[in-house]
Amino acid sequence: MWEAVVQSPDGLYDNTPVTWTVTLSYTSSGGKGPFIGPSLDFSTMSAMSGQSCASNSLCYSNVFSSVGGQLMTAASATASNPPSQPTQLSCPVSFNYTTYVTGPQKAVPQSEIVAMLISLYTSLYTTAVGMPPPTPNLLTGIAWHESRLEQFKSITLYGTKAPWPIENPPDVKHNTVSGAFIGIMQVPNGMSNAFDWKMNEQSGADLFVNMKLQQFTIGMESRLRTLYSGLPALTPTQREDVAIGYYYGVTSKDTEQTWTPFCTGIASKTTCSGGVWQWIFNTANDRLETNFVTSVRAHLQ
Amino acid sequence: MRKRRTLPSMAAFWLMSTCANLAPFSVCAAEPAGKDRPFAKKSDAQDLLGEQDWSAASALTLNSNKVPRNLVVSYINENVTDEPPITDADLCSFGFFDFGISNKVILLASVASGRHFCNTVAALQPGKRPWTFDVWLEDDVQKIVKRAQGSRRALLVFEELWHPTSGMAWCNATWQRVFAPGIDGFIDVGQKYPELYRERLEDLIATIAHLDAPDHRKTRPSDSNDPRLESSCAVMEADRIKRYLGIDRKAGLNTAETWALSPDPLLRGNAIAVFQNINSLEARRAIAKLVQDPDRDVAAQALQAEHPSR
Numbered sequence: 001m002w003e004a005v006v007q008s009p010d011g012l013y014d015n016t017p018v019t020w021t022v023t024l025s026y027t028s029s030g031g032k033g034p035f036i037g038p039s040l041d042f043s044t045m046s047a048m049s050g051q052s053c054a055s056n057s058l059c060y061s062n063v064f065s066s067v068g069g070q071l072m073t074a075a076s077a078t079a080s081n082p083p084s085q086p087t088q089l090s091c092p093v094s095f096n097y098t099t100y101v102t103g104p105q106k107a108v109p110q111s112e113i114v115a116m117l118i119s120l121y122t123s124l125y126t127t128a129v130g131m132p133p134p135t136p137n138l139l140t141g142i143a144w145h146e147s148r149l150e151q152f153k154s155i156t157l158y159g160t161k162a163p164w165p166i167e168n169p170p171d172v173k174h175n176t177v178s179g180a181f182i183g184i185m186q187v188p189n190g191m192s193n194a195f196d197w198k199m200n201e202q203s204g205a206d207l208f209v210n211m212k213l214q215q216f217t218i219g220m221e222s223r224l225r226t227l228y229s230g231l232p233a234l235t236p237t238q239r240e241d242v243a244i245g246y247y248y249g250v251t252s253k254d255t256e257q258t259w260t261p262f263c264t265g266i267a268s269k270t271t272c273s274g275g276v277w278q279w280i281f282n283t284a285n286d287r288l289e290t291n292f293v294t295s296v297r298a299h300l301q
Numbered sequence: 302m303r304k305r306r307t308l309p310s311m312a313a314f315w316l317m318s319t320c321a322n323l324a325p326f327s328v329c330a331a332e333p334a335g336k337d338r339p340f341a342k343k344s345d346a347q348d349l350l351g352e353q354d355w356s357a358a359s360a361l362t363l364n365s366n367k368v369p370r371n372l373v374v375s376y377i378n379e380n381v382t383d384e385p386p387i388t389d390a391d392l393c394s395f396g397f398f399d400f401g402i403s404n405k406v407i408l409l410a411s412v413a414s415g416r417h418f419c420n421t422v423a424a425l426q427p428g429k430r431p432w433t434f435d436v437w438l439e440d441d442v443q444k445i446v447k448r449a450q451g452s453r454r455a456l457l458v459f460e461e462l463w464h465p466t467s468g469m470a471w472c473n474a475t476w477q478r479v480f481a482p483g484i485d486g487f488i489d490v491g492q493k494y495p496e497l498y499r500e501r502l503e504d505l506i507a508t509i510a511h512l513d514a515p516d517h518r519k520t521r522p523s524d525s526n527d528p529r530l531e532s533s534c535a536v537m538e539a540d541r542i543k544r545y546l547g548i549d550r551k552a553g554l555n556t557a558e559t560w561a562l563s564p565d566p567l568l569r570g571n572a573i574a575v576f577q578n579i580n581s582l583e584a585r586r587a588i589a590k591l592v593q594d595p596d597r598d599v600a601a602q603a604l605q606a607e608h609p610s611r
Contacts, residue, residue, distance in 0.1 A: 167470070169531055207415050298598070
């Protein structure tokens with residue numbers, strides 16, 4: 001709540017208008033940002049009244065939702081000379097105040113996080129593919145892996161230890177700063193992905209279904225089936241596995257994904273003699289994506 | 302023989318191309334050429350970029366004339382046909398580099414996956430097979446090309462992912478790779494350039510000191526993790542470099558043994574990666590103990606480390 005009272009001993013300046021500037025911005029601990037929140041224009045807002053407001057003040061209230069960070073308020077008023085006192089000097093006054101809008105003190109219940117992920121995935125998958133997903137709770141495994149299903153954790157930001165959005169750490173080469181990726185699904189940082197856990201899940205689900213599954217996985221399958229004669233289509237579950245690997249993002253190479261062509265006979269480049277091409281779970285060379293898929297599937301909620 | 306176009310006219314042509322301006326590149330680009338018939342069908346990108354002057358002397362011109370990003374995206378999509386096509390938003394950075402091995406420059410492009418991880422570097426040159434490298438968060442190609450000491454030759458020096466502790470919210474251990482262009486592609490030349498690993502080791506030691514400093518620990522604690530976790534990935538790489546350079550063949554073993562006793566399963570997982578890399582009798586025994594770990598991820602990881610081909 002913002003409240004300003006302009007008073008003068010003689011009462012001449014009591015109705016001096018106050019100009020407010022309220023800025024909400026969020027920058028991660030590694031310097032990603034600033035992401036600017038919605039601006040508040042008090043000139044278009046209705047002033048409050050009631051017990052919490054002084055009788056001669058103008059009082060404004062705003063509830064911040066899905067945003068957070070550093071809230072800087074500047075209030076200023078310039079008392080101009082009233083006609084009855086033309087020789088007095090004008091008196092500008094200003095006041096600055098900084099506070100913080102953090103994540104909720106009480107963690108978002110994990111049951112809500114899980115239910116939302118299942119709902120989002122089922123809906124997006126069904127729309128995109130035309131049938132329900134083989135693993136409706138698939139994204140819960142990714143979220144477990146990425147963040148242990150948490151949007152906020154207690155860290156110190158702006159010198160204030162509080163629940164802030166869960167950030168990726170800086171990589172050791174400092175190419176990527178802390179907070180480049182954020183929240184439950186560790187998607188690219190932004191005001192809503194950081195402070196709105198539902199939006200964070202939505203971003204992750206969009207990315208998974210519309211890019212990793214529908215573009216990357218289907219594209220890879222199509223390219224390999226063109227190259228490897230007789231290679232069957234991936235099953236829906238296998239496609240999910242490949243998309244999980246792409247979400248992890250270690251490699252983009254077609255033949256290094258979690259399912260890869262395998263010749264049951266003798267392979268020579270893309271030709272399979274005395275056998276057929278099949279898909280095989282790619283455990284060659286201790287693939288990191290494959291480990292990721294295994295772990296994701298082991299932690300479905 | 303086609304007349305070479307100059308870059309300014311190339312850019313103008315690009316801007317005039319209705320298709321390029323209105324439609325996604327996947328629509329405009331020519332049918333992807335298979336590996337067995339590279340450059341079978343030429344398109345605008347092949348014509349415009351592929352037929353430029355790629356001589357070493359022109360590196361400065363190519364870089365300073367600001368080749369349109371769209372053209373580079375299209376050129377990558379036409380040449381790198383075994384990966385998902387990219388869009389303009391996926392191109393993290395690019396540049397033309399004279400590696401000093403031939404009189405031609407090489408186009409290096411860092412490409413992002415959907416979460417904007419710049420995890421692929423493509424190396425392209427007209428008439429040559431394209432190369433792609435799996436890298437870890439290498440956004441800027443200018444930073445991964447280094448001159449070898451006392452030589453005109455340049456090297457490609459980047460980090461690749463070694464061991465993930467978990468998702469992006471925790472540290473991921475990486476390992477430095479060094480490649481040099483050869484006659485038919487790039488060759489791993491890490492062993493020939495120990496000075497590059499010594500440089501990296503110095504950086505890592507400074508990073509570890511920073512992450513372990515009490516002031517830093519105060520501001521970035523994770524309430525639920527072992528406080529050693531955050532610097533553990535840098536420690537892992539530093540110790541691996543010491544082993545690689547022969548400074549200390551058992552570097553990291555004692556540290557990993559203490560990590561193996563941590564209540565934090567992520568740190569115990571990092572210990573397994575260290576043991577696996579050391580691969581001594583003691584290290585293998587330590588892995589065998591962790592197969593019985595109460596955390597199923599750690600146990601599974603240990604089992605896989607015991608039998609890497611499973």
